[in-house]
Amino acid sequence: MAKDTLTAAEAPPRRDGTLAHIGHVLRENPVTMLAFAMLGFFLGCALLGPVLVPYDPLATEAARALEPPSFEHWFGTDNLGRDVFSRVIVATRLDLTISVAAVALSFAFGSVLGGMAGYWGGWIDAVLNRCLDTIMAFPLFVLAMGVVAALGNTVENIIYATAIINIPFYARLVRAEVNIRRNAGFARAARLAGNGDLRVLAVHIFPNALPPMMVQVSLNLGWAILNAAGLSFIGLGVRPPTPEWGIMVAEGANFIVSGEWWLAVFPGLWLMLAVFTFNLLGDGLRDIVDPRKRT
Amino acid sequence: MVSDRAKMILGRMAQALPVVAGVVVISFLLTRALPGDPAAYFAGPAASEASIAEVREALGLDKPLVQQFFLYVGDLAQGNLGTAISTGQPVAADLASRLPASLELTLVALLLSCAVAIPLGVLAATRPGTWVDHLCRVLVTAGVSMPTFFTGIVLIYVFYYLLGVAPSPLGRLDFIYLPPPTVTGFHLIDAALAGDWETWFGALKQLVLPAVTLALFTLAPIARMTRAAMLQALSSDFIRTARAAGLGRGKVLYGYALRNALLPVITTLGMVFSFTLGANVLVEKVFAWPGIGSYAVEALVVSDYAAVQGFVLAMALLFVLLNLVIDIAYALIDPRIGFS
Numbered sequence: 001m002a003k004d005t006l007t008a009a010e011a012p013p014r015r016d017g018t019l020a021h022i023g024h025v026l027r028e029n030p031v032t033m034l035a036f037a038m039l040g041f042f043l044g045c046a047l048l049g050p051v052l053v054p055y056d057p058l059a060t061e062a063a064r065a066l067e068p069p070s071f072e073h074w075f076g077t078d079n080l081g082r083d084v085f086s087r088v089i090v091a092t093r094l095d096l097t098i099s100v101a102a103v104a105l106s107f108a109f110g111s112v113l114g115g116m117a118g119y120w121g122g123w124i125d126a127v128l129n130r131c132l133d134t135i136m137a138f139p140l141f142v143l144a145m146g147v148v149a150a151l152g153n154t155v156e157n158i159i160y161a162t163a164i165i166n167i168p169f170y171a172r173l174v175r176a177e178v179n180i181r182r183n184a185g186f187a188r189a190a191r192l193a194g195n196g197d198l199r200v201l202a203v204h205i206f207p208n209a210l211p212p213m214m215v216q217v218s219l220n221l222g223w224a225i226l227n228a229a230g231l232s233f234i235g236l237g238v239r240p241p242t243p244e245w246g247i248m249v250a251e252g253a254n255f256i257v258s259g260e261w262w263l264a265v266f267p268g269l270w271l272m273l274a275v276f277t278f279n280l281l282g283d284g285l286r287d288i289v290d291p292r293k294r295t
Numbered sequence: 296m297v298s299d300r301a302k303m304i305l306g307r308m309a310q311a312l313p314v315v316a317g318v319v320v321i322s323f324l325l326t327r328a329l330p331g332d333p334a335a336y337f338a339g340p341a342a343s344e345a346s347i348a349e350v351r352e353a354l355g356l357d358k359p360l361v362q363q364f365f366l367y368v369g370d371l372a373q374g375n376l377g378t379a380i381s382t383g384q385p386v387a388a389d390l391a392s393r394l395p396a397s398l399e400l401t402l403v404a405l406l407l408s409c410a411v412a413i414p415l416g417v418l419a420a421t422r423p424g425t426w427v428d429h430l431c432r433v434l435v436t437a438g439v440s441m442p443t444f445f446t447g448i449v450l451i452y453v454f455y456y457l458l459g460v461a462p463s464p465l466g467r468l469d470f471i472y473l474p475p476p477t478v479t480g481f482h483l484i485d486a487a488l489a490g491d492w493e494t495w496f497g498a499l500k501q502l503v504l505p506a507v508t509l510a511l512f513t514l515a516p517i518a519r520m521t522r523a524a525m526l527q528a529l530s531s532d533f534i535r536t537a538r539a540a541g542l543g544r545g546k547v548l549y550g551y552a553l554r555n556a557l558l559p560v561i562t563t564l565g566m567v568f569s570f571t572l573g574a575n576v577l578v579e580k581v582f583a584w585p586g587i588g589s590y591a592v593e594a595l596v597v598s599d600y601a602a603v604q605g606f607v608l609a610m611a612l613l614f615v616l617l618n619l620v621i622d623i624a625y626a627l628i629d630p631r632i633g634f635s
Contacts, residue, residue: 150326253448
């Protein structure tokens with residue numbers, strides 16, 4: 001009872017402190033605020049985009065092919081007369097889904113593997129480290145190419161490939177964070193109180209790894225989008241006519257040397273903005289989570 | 296002390312062995328899982344069932360997977376990577392003839408990137424928290440956020456289509472030049488050795504756009520690492536002492552702080568090299584650059600697994616080797632390593 005009142009008394013000032021700290025960082029760093037606003041915009045596009053766009057992203061109109069941007073077609077039309085603006089906005093959902101799903105997968109698997117290796121150490125740790133070293137030995141995009149080519153050309157396989165190449169980052173992070181706290185006072189106390197190893201690991205130790213993980217997640221989302229778009233660009237993964245940023249840039253690239261720039265530039269710009277948003281967000285989160293690591 | 300260091304270097308080399316073994320296994324498994332039947336492809340479109348089976352037997356594809364793996368390792372030990380179906384040449388020869396093109400592009404890009412990123416990082420570190428610092432951060436973040444294939448296309452549009460100053464983005468050398476006699480395979484070095492400056496400029500002109508594309512992408516990690524390492528070096532005791540002793544600003548900054556900050560930057564370069572090799576694939580496709588990246592993309596399309604396998608393996612081995620060299624160089628340069 002006394003313990004409860006003590007935490008209740010302590011909690012509010014601490015939360016104020018965190019909020020004040022976040023507020024301070026945001027004020028200090030208008031760039032981070034901008035990143036949050038842009039994130040909101042992209043999430044809006046992903047959720048509502050298909051409902052709001054003026055044209056059907058797949059509807060062709062041969063009579064109006066390759067028109068430059070105008071009031072009617074904001075981003076112009078492509079070689080089949082499809083509205084580039086509608087396609088770019090609709091593609092947001094697919095691109096974000098791929099990256100979020102891939103990052104969620106690597107987060108889950110990386111946490112489990114890294115947690116086990118960091119907590120129990122020994123041969124689990126040794127085996128895991130060798131496996132991660134092997135994955136990291138490949139240029140990551142090349143490995144992703146190989147995986148998608150081997151598993152087959154589908155959206156799910158892009159997600160798996162992107163997840164596989166990102167697992168080492170999470171596993172190493174969790175392993176390090178868990179390892180330094182394995183014998184900390186609070187972990188020993190939790191064990192003495194009768195908690196099993198799994199429970200101590202999952203409930204008491206793992207949450208401490210979450211703040212740096214969030215930074216990693218944000219940076220990785222940007223990477224994942226780039227990776228997926230790059231795979232589509234070389235013809236692996238998403239297939240036409242599905243609207244997707246990478247494939248739209250690839251299709252538009254054929255027209256750039258004859259001057260029809262809007263086919264490739266707008267999807268590329270959107271792709272870049274999305275990645276930029278996640279990268280800035282990661283930086284901002286890092287400032288909030290760990291001010292010493294600011295770079 | 297010398298033997299300690301030698302032991303450490305040997306230990307580091309031994310650590311690389313399981314990684315190499317893992318790389319061989321993964322590249323074997325990946326390419327065996329490629330869709331499509333290479334035997335059918337190799338036998339040609341008019342082949343009958345019997346002749347496809349014959350080809351399959353000749354390629355060793357009818358044997359169990361484990362046996363195929365040992366055959367593959369045996370071939371590998373003799374430097375035999377198999378024959379590429381699409382070109383009909385040994386894969387090792389194909390890779391060897393295309394690797395210099397990729398390396399030339401990657402190295403020029405990295406040099407360019409270092410030349411911009413390191414001064415930028417120093418600039419940001421000497422003025423932390425100011426608008427210069429924020430601007431640097433936004434600039435390098437924008438650079439790393441640009442998909443390389445998109446940057447390449449935009450550069451082509453601006454410098455080839457609009458301004459007309461860049462040559463057409465088709466390969467390493469325009470048709471009007473003859474490639475220089477091959478010595479190193481690097482056109483810039485070969486042309487310079489032959490004293491053919493016209494060709495040298497021709498090769499340079501082709502190289503500028505793809506190299507800038509790659510360099511933009513690699514600015515961020517180098518600039519950030521320089522900034523962080525410089526900040527750390529500038530706040531350390533020996534800098535305070537150097538300042539107290541009355542050394543000039545330039546001497547302190549470049550003579551002491553930067554030299555110490557360069558070590559972590561060199562480590563970062565290893566990582567940067569890895570994803571530059573990955574990004575190379577995309578840049579080579581955009582600029583029709585005849586390197587190993589575009590070779591791999593062409594091979595992937597026709598499920599030519601000897602070629603894909605060779606490529607994946609070559610990339611991974613190159614990278615393992617590079618990291619090994621960096622670690623060893625690091626141990627030789629930094630006296631603090633090896634004592635603990």
